[in-house]
Amino acid sequence: MIDKLEFFIALAREEHFGRAAEICGVTQPTLSAAIKQLEDQLGVMLVKRGSRFQGLTAEGDQVLVWARRIVGDAHAMREEMRAARHGLSGRIRIAAIPTALAMMPRLTTPFREKHPGVTFSIMSRTSIEILSLLGNFEIDAGITYLDNEPLGRVTSVPLYHERYQLITSAGNPLAEREKVTWKEVSRLPLCLLTPDMQNRRIIDQHLAEAGVQMRPTLESNSMIVLFSHIRTGKWSSIMPLTLTETLGFAEPIRAIPIVEPDASHIVGLVVGPRLPHTPLVSGLLDEARALARFFQRER
Known part of the structure; x- marks a missing residue:
């Protein structure tokens, strides 16, 4: 059957x-x-x-x-039963929003050090796709926004607050500023994620709150495409603080906090609501809680 x-x-x-x-x-x-x-x-x-x-x-x-x-x-x-006999092993399938992908090693690496028999499959997906995949049992967990759009019935672990920075070249007139406003950022030639990405909808929302409208000069669902265009010195972008810290932008790239408003959104791990969780999912939840405590100490 x-x-x-x-x-x-x-x-x-x-x-x-x-x-x-x-x-x-x-x-x-x-x-x-x-x-x-x-x-x-x-x-x-x-x-x-x-x-x-x-x-x-x-x-x-x-x-x-x-x-x-x-x-x-x-x-x-x-x-x-396999975990009871041989310890934790098997494959964990995770889908993550593009802006969280660079953070993934901070979750997967310590988990696998504790459980060498575990392997990972990690996909880049939109927040809507993550919830659909989770509901269809096609993934074991997702990394997505927790506080911006409805999640439905999930178990979640908040990991960190996503704050936003202007990423631009050293030659940009705003490059030497300590902070910039959303209104000022809207006047730049921007390359952003596509509108199906929740990160983009968040950016559009905060620009609207600042009373401005913006049409990006380039859109892509790939962070690599955005990075490569920023490095030409002809484009700027808006990216989360956590992402820029992980990637460690070097000269001649500048990362400048965006204020008015000083916006933040919670990114976290989501899994299905069913109980009991599988041993792999339970282990991943424990690792996510440990990572969340680390992020809290860093704040």
């Missing part, structure tokens, strides 16, 4: 029989037969029939909720 439920979850996610079969490591006829057997066992149609995938039935949507819960519990049980 568990295998059939896993096939069904993959089909609902991929919305394509061939791709779902490939991900599950079986042939398409094998996956199709398993879905049909699951329908026969439950006595309902789960998938709208046609020459290709056409969506789930109403009953399919209901079964999908149960399937994710049952498969998640089965994986948690296997993980707990």
Whole structure:
């Protein structure tokens, strides 16, 4: 039954029989037969029939909720038994907002030093995608904003406050200032994250609070693209203090605090609300709490 439920979850996610079969490591006829057997066992149609995938039935949507819960519990049980026998091991899947990626080693490195059998898969995703992946059991944890947009039902650990700085070249007229205002920053040629990123929505929000509108000269969902343009000396950007401290910008780049308002937002770890947590997730929560205490001592 568990295998059939896993096939069904993959089909609902991929919305394509061939791709779902490939991900599950079986042939398409094998996956199709398993879905049909699951329908026969439950006595309902789960998938709208046609020459290709056409969506789930109403009953399919209901079964999908149960399937994710049952498969998640089965994986948690296997993980707990493995931890009891051999100690903590396995892969932790984490999705993080782009501005938090540079901070990740401060979480993963000490965790793996304590548990050498653990490996990590880390992805860059928007805050909305993180919550969706978490709800679909496609990741074990996320790093995202905790206090700006609704999170739904999650367990969270606040890690640090994200404050904002102007990142610009030494030749910029504002480069020698100790602080700048959001209004002053809005007049510069800026390269920023794309509007689907919550960091960008936060920046737009604080610019609006300062009574200004701004249209960036470049947008990207990649921090590497932003960094490379800043280094040309022709673009500036707005980035979190934690990110600039981690990257350690050197000459000729300046990082200047932005005030009026002196804004901050909480970034933290989120995991699903289900209890008990798997041993890997429990261990990650403990490590996140230790990191949060470190950040608090630094403030």
